[in-house]
Amino acid sequence: MAATDTASAARTDALADAAAPASKRVRSLSGLAPFLRPYKRQIALAGVFLVLAALSTLALPVALKSLIDQGLVAADPGERIMALRGHFFALFAVGAALGLFSAARFYMVTWLGERVTADLRNAVYAHVLKQSPEFFETTQTGEVLSRLTTDTTLVQTVVGSSLSMGLRNTVMGIGAMAMLIVTNPYVMSQVLGTLVLVVLPSLWLGRRVRKLSRASQDRVADSSAIAAEVLNAIPVVQSYGQEQREAQRFDAATENAFETARRRTRVRSALVAFIITATFGALLWGLYQGTQAVLKGDMTAGHLAQTVVFVTILVSSVAVLSEVYGDLLRAAGATERLMELLATTSKIASPAQPRELPLSRGGAAVALHGVTFRYPSRPKHAALAQFDLDVKPGETVALVGPSGAGKSTVFQLLLRFYDASEGSITIDGVPVREVALETLRQRIGIVPQDSVIFSANAMENIRYGRPEASDDEVIAAAKAAFAHDFVTALPEGYQTFLGERGVRLSGGQRQRISIARAMLKNPPLLLLDEATSALDAESERMVQAALESAMKDRTTLVIAHRLATVQRADRIVVMEAGRIVESGTHAQLSEAGGLYARLAALQFDQDQG
Template identity: 40%
Template sequence: MAKRGFGPSSAPDAEGRKKITKESFQRGLRIFNYVLPYKYKFIIGLVFLAFSSLTFMIFPYLVGKLVDSSTGNADWFLEDINMISLGLFAIILLQGIFSFFRVYFFAQVSENAVADIRRDLYSKFVWLPIPFFEKRRVGEVTSRITTDVAQVQDIFSITLAELFRQITTFVVGVVIIMWTSIKLSLFMLATFPVLVALAMVFGRKIRALSKKTQDELAHTNIIVEETMQAINTVKAFTNELFEIGRYKTSLNKAVRTAIKGSYYRGAFITFIIVGLFGGIVLVIWYGATLVHQGDIRIGELTSFIIYTVFIGASVGGLGELYGKVQSALGSTERILEILEEKEEPTDKTPRALSELPKLYGNITYKEVAFSYPTRPDVQVLHDINLNIKAGEKIALVGPSGAGKSTIIQLLMRYYDVDSGGITVDGQNIKDISLTTLRGNVGIVPQEVLLFGGTIRENIAYGRPEATEAEIIDAATKANAYMFIQSFPEGLDTLVGERGIKLSGGQRQRIAIARAILKNPSILILDEATSSLDSESEHLIQQAMDELMKDRTTIIIAHRLATIRKVDKILVIDGGEIVEEGSHEVLSLNPEGIYANLLKLQFELT
């Protein structure tokens, strides 16, 4: 799933990296559009970066002069040891000051630009149609806005600066050492960078191994999470020992991989010590020979060696940065891909619900056929024809998976029909603004999810501009105000993760209050499958009756006892309407599905 939708030019690897090609690079550069509003700060940051990188490069030169001075070989305008040391100190101070401003300006740019990307991504997510989310896992969607954006932030704040610094160090360093001694430079360049490059290859292998260890540790964490989430089930089945065993096996595997990785890490450290430091010793040896022969001075050798270390570090650093740029390009690509997704054609101007055109609620389905975009080969609805007059109440019944919810989802235009058409008040819903359509439909879902916040906010979700009096009125009509008042904080009681936990019946009544407040012409009631106690059931039924008054209502019914009074019952089976009529008519057909379902439920109760 994570690999879905990448450009054809270069496939990413398992870590979501992308090969750097001209094309991917050019595409990636488009993320810099987010830096444009802050370009002056960015340029000032770059200037400070250039200053700090260049002052840094003077440091080894001055150290060399200092050594020459101390050995009586001074040939520079500053001959005094104290003066050169002061110069060194001044360089360090300058570098410190430049670095402060570099970090300050880059942080201003990166924090703002990244917040802009996050805001755009979030808005995009909210405006995207339902099928987008069905094709992806939640974790995948959230990682766009967290991990991928963090990668891009790294580029804006650190990687770019580092890249610039390493390249400057390398180029300026090589020029200076060449100027000092061509012979020694050629000797150094033929040995040292090769060793650094080898170390990089080795380092990459180790990273791959440590990634494996991390993955295995992540797997052990999944077990912890799963067990904690389902701790009641674990205890109910007295499966504590089984879970401990599962965790232990997974943990042992992670430990084995980690230990295997440590061999390589040990070997790597040995290589660094022997190889890289050996390389430096080689350079020192050759340099010392040149000093002995009088080709260069001891101070020049000193600064040469420091430059060599800088150049080596920059070569190593560039390798690492290459990997980072690759990952960031992958992230950029994924972010841009989402930003380019087509949004639902909803009206984006903030408007009060009451300002939307009011629909009457005459609904027709004509020869509607539909398959879900994720399963195009399975036709879920075939040839659905139905007619609901404004104010009529109908119920959809039928076995699980028959297609009842799908019929409703199509009315809400979460998906578009494959063939046929749905009209509201004679107008095809494709021609009605999505905002108007959804603004005129109220839903009381099967499983009510409340947002973390107060009860007031949760009820007002139905119509954010509602007044306090309207909220109380809606809560009262929904038979919810009684229990709300019984909480010390009343409407201000927090619900959700940090607040109190409401019972299923209470949540349903909040959802009814929401719908009452929204005052829609079309109402959809998705009956809860879990049964409530009779007191709660009675209160909910009363609230539902109040809510249904004067509205076109479609009930997805699971308990047939609640729908006897509706105008029409539609029995859905296998994506088709197989029976249609009032309770009286349908219950008299002994061969019919409805009569059989009725009998079954009667026997069960």
């Protein structure tokens, strides 16, 4: 339980720290700091084991020097054998310590990598779920999925492996350098001066690798976005015979990603080659000076062997660091993309001090006064213009009109997916902007035109409307929506898996599942968006009866074109170009000869045809 609380706190703190203003967005691996902060104890342990493993490695050359200079100097063969045994035992002890500390370090850093990546992935996903529809107007689903998978995997590689290797080799490299300076100060001062010349070109190449790493991740996200879009519309793609064209489009995107990755790899390879070659050359110069010292008698053979091993450690550390540096630069690009996503703030948020909605009896009162709204993607076109609508508790109001009249926009504003630029929207007398989003949306049930079925069984799909509902309540809702019979006829009844997006059900069956979900929620305000559009005549009659039962004691707004759906409404509101042009009952509007009468006549002619 404590671990769960810690992880939850980590995600909350990280999200708060990461969602900074655009001018303060984190643009490096330091953006991971909020996710690492809750695990200071584990990081400290990993650091201790890392240092101990590095020191164990650095102890090997010292033990080797003692073996050569002291284990072979005894004149008596027996004493020499005993001395060699002692030194070999010392070497084994150093090796055993190295193995133990390395294993402990590996476990701790791998645990950290998995834990931090999980927290980061959860924080990003939870943050995306809170974004308003405006966010998804400009951001493709495939782009988000790429950041959740590919980018977080890169971060996991760094935190769980590369960063640890980099720190370990940094400690070993610094230690080896320090020992070489102590034992050969004059020679190593020359080597250090040469190594400074290696750093400046490396930094320049490193910036190039980082930019190309970010570009490479963007291109991978492009191909993911194409795949997600096409796979979600596979019936349309196949019905139009566009499989080859879509495969070519995806191929072009992946080739673009490959080309960007190739350029990144080329620059990174040049960086690795330059660092290793330059460092190795500088250290060989120092080693050459050491051999000259042995020949002059200024250094023992054991001292030279120790120097050779320290040089080997230093060179290998630099080689590993050059590889790790490339990984860090690549992960920095992925971290930037994740931090940018976390820094995205939704314009639709709960108020700091939300008001409570009064308990609705017999339905909710709805009022829209002087509402003007433009979608962010269409700022010059008003979806609603000075729109006024009052709905009494328990009243059923049908919204009709041609496509683009603004009917669905009314629903989106009531659910507060967007905020109106002008006017007021209230439910039970309370402005929707002053109510917590969760509270507001708990009071509203919606049956969309395109039914959404999740990859779960029938029971859980209906229970989505009220997760705490019992099995009996779910079954009662299914019966009310005339879904019980076809659900029980499925191979495993309510436990039958419905497939991704409900592919195992017909359109009418999916719609009845959606209606049952809304009935189970039992809200005071019900929004029906073409709720019977996918039903055949027989199913429509059954669902109409269920909907009429569901409309009792609650306020209902209905968007529909079919007269059978709207004729029984208490009032029909006719919309055109974001305004109300007519209002009345079916009989009144039919006699008026206006827009409603023309739409009704057109539908009657189509039905007759």
